[in-house]
Amino acid sequence: MSLQLTDVHISAGDREFVHGVSFDLPAGGVVGIVGESGSGKTLTCRAALGILPPGFTVSSGTVSLGGRDTATLSTREWTALRGSTISAVFQDPASYLNPSLTVGSQVAEVLQVKLRLRRRAARDRAVELLDSVRLPDVYRRYPHELSGGMLQRALIATAIAAGPRVLIADEATTALDVTVQSEILDLLADLRDSTGLALVVVSHDLAVVAQLCDEVLVMRDGAVVEQGPVSDVLYAPRHEYTRLLIDEHESYGLDRFLSLDGAALEGAVLEGAVRERAPLEGADHGAAR
Amino acid sequence: MVLRVDGLEVRYGKLHALRGASLSVAPGETVGVIGETGSGKSTLARAVLGLVPASAGQIVVDGTDVTGLNTRQWRAFRRRGVVQYVFQDPLRSLDPDLTIASSLTEPLRIQGVSFAEAASRARELLKRVSLGPELLDRLPGELSGGQRQRVAVARALIVEPRLVLLDEPVSALDSSNRVRVLELLKQLRDAGTSLLFISHDLGSVAGVADRVAVLYRGEIVEQGPVRDVISRPTHPYTKLLVGSAPTLRSAAADRAARASLRALLTSEGAVS
Amino acid sequence: MVLRVLRLPTGKIAFAILLVIAALALFGPLLAFQDPLEGGAGILAGPSGAHPLGTDYLGRDVLSRLLAGSRISVLGAAQVTLVAMVVGVIPGILSVYLGSVFEWLTLRLADTLIALPFLVFAVAVTALLGNGIPQAMFTVGIMVSPLFYRVTRAATLAVARSPYVEAAIVSGATIGWVVRKHVWVKVLPPIAVALAHTAGVGFVVVSSLTFLGIGVQPPAPTWGGVLAADLGYLSFRPWAPLLPTALIMATVWACNLLADAIRDVSGEGGKALITAKGVRA
Structure with a gap:
């Protein structure tokens, strides 16, 4: 198991904020956590990363990373593990990059520190990493020159730089446009396929989680109200809150159009992409100014 | 047509925000405009309202060509109450120092309606957006985001406009408030007000609009009935x-x- | 607003001090029980029954001179503040609405005034227009008006770009409507802060000018004048400058306290425009 949470409770003082979260995340697996703000999803992630806010502790249960109980880790061991075994990306990518340094140098820095690569080797590897998140030619660019989606991809490159086995994406696509969101989610799925990276995808949007995950946890007020394989949770929700989330999507999502024409659409999009590629490239260039 | 936009271009210096967008809204129709960051969607709304000048193209609102109006003519046209606007940000769309009553009645007061008459209309409209009259004496800071956005919708409706432009009216709201505001928009649509609903979110537009137009890099690249655009x-x-x-x-x-x-x-x- | 300011302890203290100062300005000259211009036999005398604060180098009663001088000092400061406000606030609001030419002109003018050293300028103007308190204070008022201009302009700009003002414009509001209904309330608190601040500056300026003998002819009593006279004879009466200094400082301090209190009670809209250091210009 890459990451294993067993009945994790998180408290601050006398108050318990998370009342028992358990899941097993194998290599190449994807676990989704859905919940509103205040549901305890972010605290759970922070516990897995060993970065709970001051005053908060894992009051019972265990978090084990690569078979090791993290409660036994010293601060130094934790620091060594973060980045190289478990890593994370968050909601607001701009605030995690230094605006006065180029994007590439910040990726390279991680490599120099975590993998002890020499300068030149770190730079070459950073370029490779940026290529792998489909950001060629941004090594020498500054954060303000990049769009939100590009910044988030640069942060993913930074997060996977030291070859972690687990990546936590906590609301990583929340602030982005839909087409950019799908780009990030697709990138995460590609990374899982190509490197066996295990993912924890955290979102307030059930559909985002549904796109990517094998197993889903629905959290509310610190408790897991529903947990199971994606298909079970979506098609046979047992808890009222999960049903509410699904209903909301059905009345204001695209699902009602797609459930009617779902198959047709999938065909149309797929075919369209392939079929229209040639004529569009030829014909539309003149029209497109 | 309540609104006809023809080949609209807007430039801000070097930036070409709209590159010949064309669009129309029929009486009683709800048209959704889908656009992501940088598509020019807010510019479209602001140009229709005369808040930014068009560099080329034509905008006809309820039979009046507004493209060449000067400041005075614009003011006279606006006082007819043909078009109203609902903004994205419910935090800043109401004056923090004015009571809900004075914000709500403002469009009528500008037209010269007496306060007493405007206030009774305000009470009616609050009811229409499912808010109680006790909110009239409050300040915006005492209301939730969802309540404020419903007040903003009520303010737009108080002059009984033919067309309401909504720029991302639900993006800043949480899901339960989002649903309430969308339901309210559906009621408006069913009552016969034309709506131009601008949003980045296909899902929320699809639930309300009859037709949808897709704005991409300053151009309408596709428009049609919601079902067609989404399914084909x-x-x-x-x-x-x-x-x-x-x-x-x-x-x-x-x-x-x-x-x-x-x-x-x-x-x-x-x-x- | 006034009531809310008074509810704060700082507001109470400031008000109390300013009330005393105002009373001094009103009744001070009447209370001066001896002719402030009439010299006596004992010069540079220490405190006594006849002269509670002693006498100056011409044998004039110091207490009487301070009391008699309070009106000129306070009126001078008030004049500076009033002139600065009228000259600054109106163009400040209009610069946002009257188009780019007016905006450019007023901005450059404000920059120019800020760049001129105002005491020197005041000296020059009194040389031209004649040496009198009104001329000097009028000049100083104009010199400090850029503060009001900038404060008002910044507040107006912030409000002018807000969605609620656009909503009013979309409903057909005139500029006058927008200013009356939305802008005015938001610019008042920063103006009030600037007002209190300028009153403080005004006192210092009046005192400085009268200390230098500009604006008032030497025999006329003022706080600054008394201070100047006392400073010349420190070896005889080393404690003497303390009282005029204390009067000037207390007044300035009260004005600053008042500015703080106004800032603390400002409404939501206005508060954003005032920073901890004073007013955002």
Whole structure:
């Protein structure tokens, strides 16, 4: 198991904020956590990363990373593990990059520190990493020159730089446009396929989680109200809150159009992409100014 | 037509925000405009309202060509109360120092209606957006985001406009308030007010609009009935947009399809 | 607003001090029980029954001179503040609405005034227009008006770009409507802060000018004048400058306290425009 949470409770003082979260995340697996703000999803992630806010502790249960109980880790061991075994990306990518340094140098820095690569080797590897998140030619660019989606991809490159086995994406696509969101989610799925990276995808949007995950946890007020394989949770929700989330999507999502024409659409999009590629490239260039 | 926009271009210095957008809204119709960051969607709304000047093209609102109006003519036209605007940000769309009553009655007061009459209209409208009259004496700071946005809708409706422009009216709201405001918009639509609903979110527009137009890099690349655009998109961007929307049951498009659409759009963009 | 300011302890203290100062300005000259211009036999005398604060180098009663001088000092400061406000606030609001030419002109003018050293300028103007308190104070008022201009302009700009003002414009509001209904309330608190601040500056300036003998002819009593006279004879009466200094400082301090209190009670809209250091210009 890459990451294993067993009945994790998180408290601050006398108050318990998370009342028992358990899941097993194998290599190449994807676990989704859905919940509103205040549901305890972010605290759970922070516990897995060993970065709970001051005053908060894992009051019972265990978090084990690569078979090791993290409660036994010293601060130094934790620091060594973060980045190289478990890593994370968050909601607001701009605030995690230094605006006065180029994007590439910040990726390279991680490599120099975590993998002890020499300068030149770190730079070459950073370029490779940026290529792998489909950001060629941004090594020498500054954060303000990049769009939100590009910044988030640069942060993913930074997060996977030291070859972690687990990546936590906590609301990583929340602030982005839909087409950019799908780009990030697709990138995460590609990374899982190509490197066996295990993912924890955290979102307030059930559909985002549904796109990517094998197993889903629905959290509310610190408790897991529903947990199971994606298909079970979506098609046979047992808890009222999960049903509410699904209903909301059905009345204001695209699902009602797609459930009617779902198959047709999938065909149309797929075919369209392939079929229209040639004529569009030829014909539309003149029209497109 | 309540609104006809023809070949509208807007430039801010070097930036070409709109590059010949055309669009129309029939009486009683709700048209959704879908656009993501940088598509020019807010510019479209602001141009229709005369808040930014058009560099080329024509805008006809309820039979009046507003493209060439001067400041005085604009003011006279606006006082007829034909068009109203609802903004994205419910925090800043109401004056923090004015009571809800004075904010709500403002459009009528500008037209010269007496306060007493305007206030009784305000009470009616609060009821229409399912808010109690006790809110009239409060300040915006004492209301939740959802309540404020409903007050903003009520303010737009108080002059009984023919057309209401809504710029991302639900994006800043949490899901339960989002649903309430969308339900309110449906009621308006059913009551016969024309709406131009601008949003980045296909899902919320699809629930309210009759027709939808897709704005991409300052151009309307596709428009048609909601069902057609979503189930049979023709422009690659629309396909990507529909194929990217997170859905529960069936994946709208697979990764490979999206990847090839992105490649296609990038190669097009590189030419422009 | 006034009531809310008074509810704060700082507001109470400031008000109390300013009330005393105002009373001094009103009744001070009447209370001066000896002719402030009439010299006596004992010069540079220490405190006594007849002269509670002693006498100056011409044998004039110091207490009487301070009391008699309070009106000129306070009126001078008030005049500076009033002139600065009228000259600054109106163009400040209009610069946002009257188009780019007016905006450019007023901005450059404000920059120019800020760049001129105002005491020197005041000296020059009194040389031209004649040496009198009104001329000097009028000049100083104009010199400090850029503060009001900038404060008002910044507040107006912030309000002018807000969605609620656009909503009013979309409903057909005139500029006058927008200013009356939305802008005015938001610019008042920063103006009030600037007002209190300028009153403080005004006192210092009046005192400085009268200390230098500009604006008032030497025999006329003022706080600054008394201070100047006392400073010349420190070796005889080393404690003497303390009282005029204390009067000037207390007044300035009260004005600053008042500015703080106004800032603390400002409404939501206005508060954003005032920073901890004073007013955002």
